[in-house]
Amino acid sequence: MDDRKLKILTAVVDEYIVTGEPVGSKAIMKHVKASSATIRNEMAELEKQGYLEQPHTSAGRVPTYNGYRLYVDMLTESDPLSADEKKVLDQMLDTDYISEDDLVESASLALAQLTKCATVIADSTPKFSMISKVEVIPTGKRMYVILMVTSGGMIKNKAFRLEFDLDNEQLEFFNNFVKENLDGLPVSALSDEYVDKLVAAMGAYMITLSPIFSEVIKMTKEIRAQDVKVKGHKNLLTCKDFNQNEIISFLDDDTQQISKFIDDTFSDLQVMFSDEKDGFVIHNSSVITAPYKKNGKNAGSLGLIGPMRLDYKKFIPYLEYFTDRISQMLTEHDESGDTAVVDEDSEDKS
Numbered sequence: 001m002d003d004r005k006l007k008i009l010t011a012v013v014d015e016y017i018v019t020g021e022p023v024g025s026k027a028i029m030k031h032v033k034a035s036s037a038t039i040r041n042e043m044a045e046l047e048k049q050g051y052l053e054q055p056h057t058s059a060g061r062v063p064t065y066n067g068y069r070l071y072v073d074m075l076t077e078s079d080p081l082s083a084d085e086k087k088v089l090d091q092m093l094d095t096d097y098i099s100e101d102d103l104v105e106s107a108s109l110a111l112a113q114l115t116k117c118a119t120v121i122a123d124s125t126p127k128f129s130m131i132s133k134v135e136v137i138p139t140g141k142r143m144y145v146i147l148m149v150t151s152g153g154m155i156k157n158k159a160f161r162l163e164f165d166l167d168n169e170q171l172e173f174f175n176n177f178v179k180e181n182l183d184g185l186p187v188s189a190l191s192d193e194y195v196d197k198l199v200a201a202m203g204a205y206m207i208t209l210s211p212i213f214s215e216v217i218k219m220t221k222e223i224r225a226q227d228v229k230v231k232g233h234k235n236l237l238t239c240k241d242f243n244q245n246e247i248i249s250f251l252d253d254d255t256q257q258i259s260k261f262i263d264d265t266f267s268d269l270q271v272m273f274s275d276e277k278d279g280f281v282i283h284n285s286s287v288i289t290a291p292y293k294k295n296g297k298n299a300g301s302l303g304l305i306g307p308m309r310l311d312y313k314k315f316i317p318y319l320e321y322f323t324d325r326i327s328q329m330l331t332e333h334d335e336s337g338d339t340a341v342v343d344e345d346s347e348d349k350s
Contacts (some may be wrong), residue, residue, distance in 0.1 A: 001049070004032065004034065004042060005042055005045065005046055005197050006041075006074070006075060007031065008028055008032055008039060008042050008043060008046065009027045009046055009052070009063075009070065009071065009075065010031075010071060010075045011023075011027075011031035011032055011068060012028065012043070012046075012052060012062075012063060012067070012077075013063045013068065013071045014031070014065060015027050015028070016062050016063055016309060017213075017309050017310065017311055017312075019061075020062035020240075021242075021306075021307060022054070022055055022056075022059040022061055022062050023060045023061055023062065023328060024059075024061075025037075025039040025040045025043065025059035025060075026107075026118040027060070028043075032164070037158070042098055042337075045069070046061075047061060050064060050067075050112065051063065051064060051066050051068045051070060051277070052064060052067055052249060052328045060118065063308075064112060065273055065275040065308070068273060068286070068308050069273065072271045074311055076312050076313055076316075077313065078312075078313050078315050078316045078317045078320075079314060079317060080317065081304050081317050081318075083322055083334075086321065087319055088309060088316070089322065091106075091180070092110035092113070092114075093110065093322070093325060093329075094106035094203075095106055095329070097329075100222035100294075100299070100330060103326060103329060103330070104121050104231070104292070104300060104302065104326060105121065105231070106183065107322040107323075107325075107326055108120075108121050108229075108231045108232075108302060109231055110271055110322070111234075111293065111302070111304065111319065111322060112231050112232030112320060113232075114152035114318055115235075115304055115306065115310075115315050115318065116216045116235050116306075117159045117232060117235050117236075117304045117305060117310070117315075118230055118232040118233055118235050118236045118304070118305040118306070119230070119231045119232050119303065119304055119305070120228060120229070120230050120289070120301075120302070120303045120304075120305055121228065121229045121230075121231070121286070121300065121301070121302055121303075122227070122258075122259070122260050122303070123227035123299075128315075129150035129151050129154060129186070129187050129223065129245070130150065130151040130184055130185060130186050130187065131148065131150060131182045131185050131186075131187060131220075131226050132150055132151050132163055132184075133147065133148065133149040133177075133179075133183065133185065134146065134147070134148050134179075134183075134216060135175055135177040135178075135184050135297065136166075136171060136174055136175060136212055136332065138166070138171065139159065140166055141165065142161055142162050142164065143159065143160075143161055143210070144160060144161075144162065144218065145158065145159050145160075145167070146158050146160070146212065146215050146216060148216070148219050148220075148223070150187060150223060153244035154223060156219050156222070158215060158218075158219055158224065160210060160215050161283075162212075166208065166209075166210070170205065170209065170245070172206055173202075173205055173209075173281060174187065174205070174209050174212060175200075176237075177202060177205075177209075178216075181198055181201075181214075187220050188225050190216075190217065190220045192217060195213050195216070195217050196260045198213065211328045212303070214287065215244055228258055228259045229306030230305070231260060233251055235306075236250070236251070236306075239250075239283055239306070239307055240281075241286065241308075241309055242285070243283065246281050246282050246283060247282065249281050249342055252283050256272050257280060257281060258287075258305070268290075268291070269289070269290040269291075269316065269319070269320060270288070270289050270290075270313065271286060271288050271316075272285075272287045272288075272289075273285070273286050273287075274316060282305070284307055284308055284323070285305065285306065285307060286302055286304075286305075286306060286307065286308045287305050287306045287311070288303055288305065288310070289301045289302065289304075289319075289320055290302060290318060290319050290320055290323040291302065291323065292323040292324075292326040292330070293327040293330075293331070294330040294331055295331050295332075297318070299327075299330060301320065302322060302323050302326070304319060325342070
């Protein structure tokens with residue numbers, strides 16, 4: 001694709017983001033030095049290549065998913081934030097936060113207010129945690145509790161009943177076995193297949209102790225599930241680019257939907273479109289996410305949910321600034337010892 005086509009595609013996306021209406025050649029002439037006929041020919045070529053489409057024969061053109069993807073990946077140059085803009089963003093942050101959750105939530109609410117989009121917070125701690133301890137503790141006749149601790153500070157305990165009592169030898173074997181095979185293992189590595197291998201390795205203890213391993217795998221699946229929160233729901237309901245029934249369906253099950261969508265977005269800023277992810281219910285949508293860190297390690301992700309017709313040049317700098325400030329503030333508080341945040345999720349069922 002030559003430089004003129006790239007400039008025309010950029011101009012079409014920029015105009016469509018502002019107006020929401022099909023873009024004609026006259027509007028493009030404000031951005032590209034070429035005749036109306038030349039621009040129309042180039043737009044026709046971009047349509048053949050799959051970057052633009054024409055809703056009606058006599059109408060201008062709008063970007064396709066592929067057009068947005070090329071625009072975001074190659075063409076967009078984010079506008080740098082001014083000192084005054086940074087000052088406003090700082091004022092919107094809760095600098096006197098009590099916990100990490102308070103700080104990140106204040107940033108997500110500010111971002112929703114600024115962008116008129118929904119925002120999403122995803123905690124990456126469970127995803128990158130390692131198992132520190134697994135222990136089975138008898139609590140009564142045929143009643144037991146599994147205690148699990150992770151490197152991220154998460155503590156889970158789960159009560160369960162067996163059809164038989166375990167003797168001291170069986171309990172000692174199980175606790176030693178899991179210490180040898182699970183301690184230091186990433187939570188994400190404890191798959192069904194891995195557990196099957198461990199159960200087979202228990203030999204004569206397999207029949208009596210395999211039900212306990214079933215409870216262990218259930219607990220790790222709960223830990224691996226990201227803690228995802230969506231804010232600014234009303235912004236989705238008022239967006240004209242969306243099908244309202246799809247929004248209602250998403251809001252009924254927002255955590256599961258968005259958790260699948262942003263499962264692997266902790267490495268760098270990413271822009272994703274609904275066309276790229278099977279099962280995401282909101283069509284014509286985009287999600288922008290950026291990670292925040294604590295002491296150089298991934299702590300979570302903050303993002304936007306909106307239509308593909310987003311002002312990426314404006315919103316991406318907002319998101320990057322908030323995640324940078326969150327990272328800075330979390331690290332400073334952690335180093336000074338002013339704030340100690342522990343992700344604790346204990347469960348006690350009988």
